[in-house]
Each structure stands twice: as structure tokens, then as C-alpha cells.
Amino acid sequence: MEIADAVVIGGGHHGLVAAAVLADAGWDVCLLEATDVLGGAVRSAELHPGFTADLFSAFYPLAAVSPVLRALDLGSCGLRWAHAPSVLAHPARSDGAPAAVLHRDRERTAAALEPCDGEAWLRLCEQWDAVGEAVLRSLFTAFPPVRGPLQLLRRIGTADALRLARFLALPVRRMGEELFAGERARLLLAGNAAHADIPPDAAGSGMFGWLLAMLGQHGGFPVPVGGAGELVTALARRARAAGAALRTGERVERIDVRGGRAVAVHCATGRTVRVRRAVIADVAAPTLYRDLLPAAAVPSRLRADLDHFAWDTPVVKVNWALDGPIPWVNPGVGEAGTVHVGADGPGITRWAADIESGTVPATPFLLLGQMTTTDATRSPAGTESAWAYTHLPRDLADDAAAGGLADRVDEVVEAFAPGFRERVLHRMVQLPRDLQAADANLVHGAVGGGTMQLHQQLVFRPVPGLGRAETVVDGLYLGSASAHPGGGVHGVCGWLAARAALADQGLLGGLRRRVVSAALELVYRDSPSAR
Structure with a gap:
């Protein structure tokens, strides 16, 4: 039987971050990944000779601004x-009308909008200059955030902070109407909001549209040179250099709990690792509480709350190897790394309404990546490695419906780029079941670890509680996208879990654990209505 200070369950990027942080602190760390490769939803592969495809996530604006990933100095581990x-x-x-185009030069972006909106766009950028750092600090810290909001109050004052709070709560359609008179600037917000699973008429969708638009404006949507897998390669090198042991092909089946504390993990291979200090779970919250923990360790109220846990909408993804660039009709689209295509602003609203009402959209809205345009190493010169994805309604596991939707993806691209189909050398479709088979955390093809809608964010993520990494079991921490701050490649979920584990072992660890335990007891105490 092995013994380690900490076991990290899952080798996605959050798990790798947690392993590196704990190993940096001098802990003996053992990471156990169920599949034969590390990375979770950050992986790439050669799907056609000479063409590198990102299998899941591809563009990383959050990674570019993540203080967690910056602190790990992944450039020294080969990441470019x-x-x-x-x-x-x-x-x-x-x-053929001009498209809305976002450049990293704000003046160039503003100049390409309708004349009535150029100055408004520049004012939006100035707003980000004033509040962006504090907003990111608030997002990328344990709940409840303190320093970020205080920084905002000092910088802009209480009155403007209240106005900012209202602004961030706006539905993206309303936000666009309040800010801009023309279509193109509104599209930049609405298309970015569609990266989340929040309907454009729902509160909070504006924040995601604004956040991604401003991140793209100020830092771009970068990709790792050579493929998404290079980010994982760098994280793995960093964790191993700190002393962490990373083991693949080790699917954890259960966690032992004794005296209210996690003390060991057991793998399907027969491997058992005893735990001295902490278990970090880079797994979906329902998997942790329903499958890995003994039933007696999970309060009935928490089990009842999990019945209301909502996944984000399933993804259908199509990957192509093309013998040339996509022949877009609209000027400016060919030089973009990310393309939002298939609907204008009202069309996005109709598309989202179809999904929320359980209807497979007849004309899907697509998020498309031109990977060779972004990184010339992805395919031979003069060709293009590309992909597009769209969504199905929740709880729809019909392969026929998903396959039909994938065919419509090609139809949409062909409509905006006549001749596209003639350039396809190879095509591979990833249905929701394929995504889950490749990464068990992508349940039903949901890639965000749970919905990003307001009822499952902050203190409500993954269920009503503290919105923190701590769990109802001492020494066990949730470090996946199911925890605050949620989906996206930023490493913060794993980092917060590791930092919580380290704090619980520090000088004030005993007091901290008692405070957290008391708060959890208040939240999850069984009641007659919960039984």
C-alpha cells in the first residue's frame, strides 16, 4: 500500500495545477488519472496526416490572464x-456585408464598427482599463471575494460600483442595446456571450459577453503553439519538476472516509493510496458525491441538492482537415482565429430559445476555430485545420439528432463560405457520447462542469453552500470546473483547492477547519424537508 501527503484524482489541467502547487509546498503528491493520457478537456491529436486538431478546448483568453498559470512560469517548461x-x-x-471583427488594437476594432459606435467601443475599453483587474481578481479568488471588490470600491467609488453591478447583471441583448446603436458592436458582445450556456435574455449573459470581448480586445484569444496538448505537456513538466508523481490508467473507484476524514483512495487496478493530508478531486461534483464517497459521508440534504444540479448544454463538434483556407464571402473573416457564424443578434436569441425549449435548432449558431490561421504549425502551408461546435438541448442523448445537427454545421459553413465542402480532406464528428467517453467529466457532452447560469454560480456552485473548494468531508477538496469559479481553462479551481488544503495544514488550520465545518453544518444540516 502506498502512502502520500496528497492524492489528486484526475489529470485535467486543474488537477495538474493542484499537483504542482502542493508539490511546490514540499508535499508528497500522487496524481491518478483514469485515462491513458493527461489533460482532460485540454488535448490535441493528429486526426489526419500533418493536421493537428484540438479535441476539446482550443482558445485560451482566460489562461492568458490567469494569475495561477502565470505564477507557474510555464514558458520555462516549453509553452509558447x-x-x-x-x-x-x-x-x-x-x-458579403462586412463582418464584425475584433482586433487586439482597440482603435482598429472601433474603426471597423458602424461610425456611431466607435467612440462607445473605446469608452467600453476605458471602463475595462479601470475595473478589469479588480473584476478578474474577484472572479479568480475563493468565495466570498474581498480584495477584488475593495479594490473596485477604492478605484471607482460606491455609486459607480453599484452601476457596474447592474451592468454586469444585464442580459447581453439589453447590454448591447444600452451601449451601441449599430449591429456589429452588439454582435461582438452577443457572440462572446454564446460561449457560455446562458440565454441572451437571461441575467448575467452580458457579463460573459463583456468579459470575453474585453479579454479578446486586450489580450487576444491565444493558442498553444503545436496544439492544446502543449499546455498540458508544460503543466505536467512543471508538476513533475516539483516532485509530483503523475500516474495514468488509474481510475479511482472510491474514497475511504473514517471519522469524517478522507484517508485513502482505491483504484480499479487494485492500487490503494493512503492519504496523510488531503485529497483533491478534479472530477464532476455529482461523480464525487454520488460515486466516489460512501453514502454515509454525504448528508441527505446535499444529495437532495444534487438532484437539482444542472449540466451545461451538450456539445456537438465537427473537425476538418482542409486543403485550403475557408472561402468566406464576408471580408475580414479569413484572418480571425475564432469565428461566430450562423446567426445575427436576434438569430442567437432564437437559437438559444430552441435549445432551452428542447428543440434541436434547424439552423445552428456555430463557434468555429481556424487553427492554422492562428498557429501555422497546425497543418501544412496553404491548408487549414479547423473545427466548429454547437449545442443540443439538455438531456438529449439521441445520436441521430446529434448526427443530423453535425450535418447542419457543414451546411451553415457552406452558406457563408461557398466551396467549403470541396476543400474537406477529412472530417470527424464528436458527438456528446464521444466527448464523455474521452473524458468522464464531460457528462452528456457538457464541457463546462455544470451550467454557468446564475442559479449555479458563486455561492450556488455546485450546490447551495459556501462556493469554496472545501467539502463536507475533512481533507477532501473539490478542484474541478464544478467548483467556483467554474468552466474555462484558467487553473483556478485546482489552485483554490490546493491552497485550501495547505491552509488547513497551516498554523491556524485547526481553527479554519472548525469555522468551515460549522458553516457547512449550517448549510447541509439535515431537515425533515430534505429527507
């Missing part, structure tokens, strides 16, 4: 970033 000539483009129609 690449940028497309322009960040993203959104053609509203297929008639």
Missing part, C-alpha cells in the same frame, strides 16, 4: 503562445 491576425469575426449574414 500564438495569435491569429485578428481575434474573432462575426458575419451577421452571408451576403
Whole structure:
């Protein structure tokens, strides 16, 4: 039987971050990954000779600003970033009219909008200059955040902080209407909001549209040179250099709990690792509480709350190897790394309404990546490695419906780029079941670790509680996208879990654990209504 200070369950990027942070602190760390490769939803592969495809996530604006990943100095482990000539483009129609295009130069972005909106865009950028750092600090810290909001109050004052809070709560459609008179600037917000699973008429969708638009404006949507897997390679090198042991092909089946504390993990291979200090779970919250922990360790109220846990909408993804660039009709689209295509602003609203009402969209809205345009190493010169994904309604596991939707993906691209199909050398579809088979955390093809809608964010993530990494079991911490701050490649979920584990072993660890335990007892105490 092995013994380690900490066991990390899952080798996604959050798990690798946690392993590196704990190993940096001098802990003996053992990471156990169920599949034969590390990375979770940050992986790439050669799907056609000479063409590298990112299998899941691809563009990393959050990684570029993550203080966690910056602190790990992944550049010293071989990671390099690449940028497309322009960040993203959104053609509203297929008639050749100029698309909305986001550049890393704010003046260039503003100049390409309708004349009535250029100055408004620059004012939005100035707003980000004033509040962006504090907003990111608030997002990338344990709940409840303190320093970020205080920084905001000092910088802009109480009155403007209240106005900012209202602004961030706006539905993206309303936000666009309040800020801009023309279509293109509104599209930049609406298309970015569609990266989350929040309907454009729902509160909070504006924040995601604004956040991603401003991140793209100020730092771009970078990709790792050579493929998404290079980010994982760098994280693995960093964790191993700190002393962490990373083991693949080790699926954890259960966690032992004794006296209310996690004391060991057991793998399907027969491997057992006893735990001196902490278990970090880079797994989906329902998997942790329903499958890995003994039933007696999970309060009935928490089990009842998990019945209301909502996944984000399933993804259908199509990957292509093309013998040339996509022949877009609309000017400016060919130089963008990310393309939002298939709907204008009202069309995105209709598309989201179809998904929320359980209807497979007849005309899907797509998020498309032109990877060779962004990173020339992804395919031979003059060709393009590309992908697009869209969504199905929740709880729809019909392969026929998903396959039909994948065919419509090609139809949409062909409509905006006549001749596209003639350039396809190879095509591979990833249905929701394929995504889950490749990474068990992508349940039903959901890639965000749970919905990003307001009822499952902050203190409500993954269920009503503290919105922190601590769990109802001492020494066990949730470090996946199911925990605050949620989906995206930023490493913060794993970092917060590791930092919580280290704090519980510090000088004030005993007091801290008692305070957290008392708070959890209040939240999850069984009641007659919960039984």
C-alpha cells in the first residue's frame, strides 16, 4: 500500500495545477488519472496526416490572464503562445456585408464598427482599463471575494460600483442595446456571450459577453503553439519538476472516509493510496458525491441538492482537415482565429430559445476555430485545420439528432463560405457520447462542469453552500470546473483547492477547519424537508 501527503484524482489541467502547487509546498503528491493520457478537456491529436486538431478546448483568453498559470512560469517548461491576425469575426449574414471583427488594437476594432459606435467601443475599453483587474481578481479568488471588490470600491467609488453591478447583471441583448446603436458592436458582445450556456435574455449573459470581448480586445484569444496538448505537456513538466508523481490508467473507484476524514483512495487496478493530508478531486461534483464517497459521508440534504444540479448544454463538434483556407464571402473573416457564424443578434436569441425549449435548432449558431490561421504549425502551408461546435438541448442523448445537427454545421459553413465542402480532406464528428467517453467529466457532452447560469454560480456552485473548494468531508477538496469559479481553462479551481488544503495544514488550520465545518453544518444540516 502506498502512502502520500496528497492524492489528486484526475489529470485535467486543474488537477495538474493542484499537483504542482502542493508539490511546490514540499508535499508528497500522487496524481491518478483514469485515462491513458493527461489533460482532460485540454488535448490535441493528429486526426489526419500533418493536421493537428484540438479535441476539446482550443482558445485560451482566460489562461492568458490567469494569475495561477502565470505564477507557474510555464514558458520555462516549453509553452509558447500564438495569435491569429485578428481575434474573432462575426458575419451577421452571408451576403458579403462586412463582418464584425475584433482586433487586439482597440482603435482598429472601433474603426471597423458602424461610425456611431466607435467612440462607445473605446469608452467600453476605458471602463475595462479601470475595473478589469479588480473584476478578474474577484472572479479568480475563493468565495466570498474581498480584495477584488475593495479594490473596485477604492478605484471607482460606491455609486459607480453599484452601476457596474447592474451592468454586469444585464442580459447581453439589453447590454448591447444600452451601449451601441449599430449591429456589429452588439454582435461582438452577443457572440462572446454564446460561449457560455446562458440565454441572451437571461441575467448575467452580458457579463460573459463583456468579459470575453474585453479579454479578446486586450489580450487576444491565444493558442498553444503545436496544439492544446502543449499546455498540458508544460503543466505536467512543471508538476513533475516539483516532485509530483503523475500516474495514468488509474481510475479511482472510491474514497475511504473514517471519522469524517478522507484517508485513502482505491483504484480499479487494485492500487490503494493512503492519504496523510488531503485529497483533491478534479472530477464532476455529482461523480464525487454520488460515486466516489460512501453514502454515509454525504448528508441527505446535499444529495437532495444534487438532484437539482444542472449540466451545461451538450456539445456537438465537427473537425476538418482542409486543403485550403475557408472561402468566406464576408471580408475580414479569413484572418480571425475564432469565428461566430450562423446567426445575427436576434438569430442567437432564437437559437438559444430552441435549445432551452428542447428543440434541436434547424439552423445552428456555430463557434468555429481556424487553427492554422492562428498557429501555422497546425497543418501544412496553404491548408487549414479547423473545427466548429454547437449545442443540443439538455438531456438529449439521441445520436441521430446529434448526427443530423453535425450535418447542419457543414451546411451553415457552406452558406457563408461557398466551396467549403470541396476543400474537406477529412472530417470527424464528436458527438456528446464521444466527448464523455474521452473524458468522464464531460457528462452528456457538457464541457463546462455544470451550467454557468446564475442559479449555479458563486455561492450556488455546485450546490447551495459556501462556493469554496472545501467539502463536507475533512481533507477532501473539490478542484474541478464544478467548483467556483467554474468552466474555462484558467487553473483556478485546482489552485483554490490546493491552497485550501495547505491552509488547513497551516498554523491556524485547526481553527479554519472548525469555522468551515460549522458553516457547512449550517448549510447541509439535515431537515425533515430534505429527507
